[in-house]
Amino acid sequence: MLAIIFIVSIAKMPEILPNINKLHFIKTANIIDGKKVAQDIQKELKTQIETWIKQGNRRPCLIAILVGEDPASQTYIEKKMAASREVGIESKTIKLPVTSKESEIIDEIQKLNKDDSVDGILVQLPVPEHVSERHVCNAVDPLKDVDGFHTTNIGKLTLNSDTFIPATALAVLELIKRYNIPTFGKNIVVCGRSKNVGLPITLLLHSDAKNELPGGEATVTLCHRHTPPEELEFFAKHADIIISATGVVNLIKSHMVKRGACIIDVGITRITTKDGKTKLVGDVDFEGVSKVAEYITPVPGGVGPMTVAMLMSNTLKAAQHILKKNSA
Incomplete structure (x- = not known):
């Protein structure tokens, strides 16, 4: 009986073969490994920064402002600071109480704007409800706005001009x-x-x-x-x-x-x-x-x-732009 079934199956092959190309075989998608690409980018940045320093430039500096004690925000800040250390960027987090007034946060930002040793400034979002996110983001000097949230930088982006x-x-x-x-x-x-x-x-x-x-x-x-x-x-x-x-x-x-x-x-x-x-x-x-x-x-x-890696890239870009402006 088995032999007969086998012969019949072979006989059916001419009918089956033309339809094989129409079958959809299940195939798992290729995984886009953001973690691996981020590691590659950070290695590239580390090399670029060391070259930058050997050329006589100071080490890029990134300052983060964290308002309040939101656990998710604290985790994000820690990841950003760890990445900074990994690529060779000097970094620091300024922690402000959740009760801070909007004017107090902006005063802190203005100090950093005027500090020539600081290249990048970021305010970890979200900010407390009593604080205007737009006012705070617009307080950052556009040349130090490594988050790219300032109205000037968003405007440049709409015009496809080079920006953060x-x-x-x-x-x-x-x-x-x-x-x-x-x-x-x-x-x-x-x-x-x-x-x-x-x-x-x-x-x-x-x-x-x-x-x-x-x-x-x-x-x-x-x-x-x-x-x-x-x-x-x-x-x-x-x-x-x-x-x-x-x-x-x-x-x-x-x-x-x-x-x-x-x-x-x-x-x-x-x-x-x-x-x-x-x-x-x-x-x-x-x-x-x-x-x-x-x-x-x-x-x-x-x-x-990848988001963290690109923030590091923006910080190096900020240092390069500030040097270019000061040398002009």
Whole structure:
């Protein structure tokens, strides 16, 4: 009986072979390893900084201001300070009480603006509710604004002029470049319109590559909380690249992603698992989407480490720009 079945199967092969190419085999997406790329960038920066110092320049200096004792903010600051030490940037955190008045925070910033030994200034966000985030960000000297949040730097970004790019947006762009993911003429969906992440990413990817700040030459659709779910799904299904930065868990699911797309997950949300433990997750259903996409970033280990690395890059850039201005 077994022999007969085998013969029949062979006889059916001519019918089966033409259809093999139509089958979709499950393939796990290539992981975009932000942690590895961040380590590579920090090694490059360390070499550049040591060369900079050997040329007779002082060591770049980054000062962070932390208002209050928010645990997440403290963790982010610690990571930034550790990265500074790793690449050879002098760094310090100024801690202010949560009750600090807006005028007191701005006074501290103004002191740093006038300090010629300081190259980069960042105010860890969010600030307390009684403090205006915009007033505080605009108090930082645009030449020392390594976060890229000052109105002047955001304005330059809209005009594709060379400026400080917000670190998370720069992280996304750098990952796309280092993994050789094409953007020219591609459809890109950005979920989230924040002025620190979603909007800068959109500005970088849609613009002309011939500008002073080269753009990605893509067609970019910017979606946000008021985009109807069915419209988001429509746009996502036609996207070659999806970048999500909303903090909405499982916003992007496998049925919304076309095969072969690139998925950049910027979202970070801490959830409690069934066993009572906590873990970080992104906006993307990683398990499902990784079976459809060609490239995908994990959370954690994707955009997060890259954001810190690009902040270090901005700090070196600030030192170089300040030297150029003082030498003019």
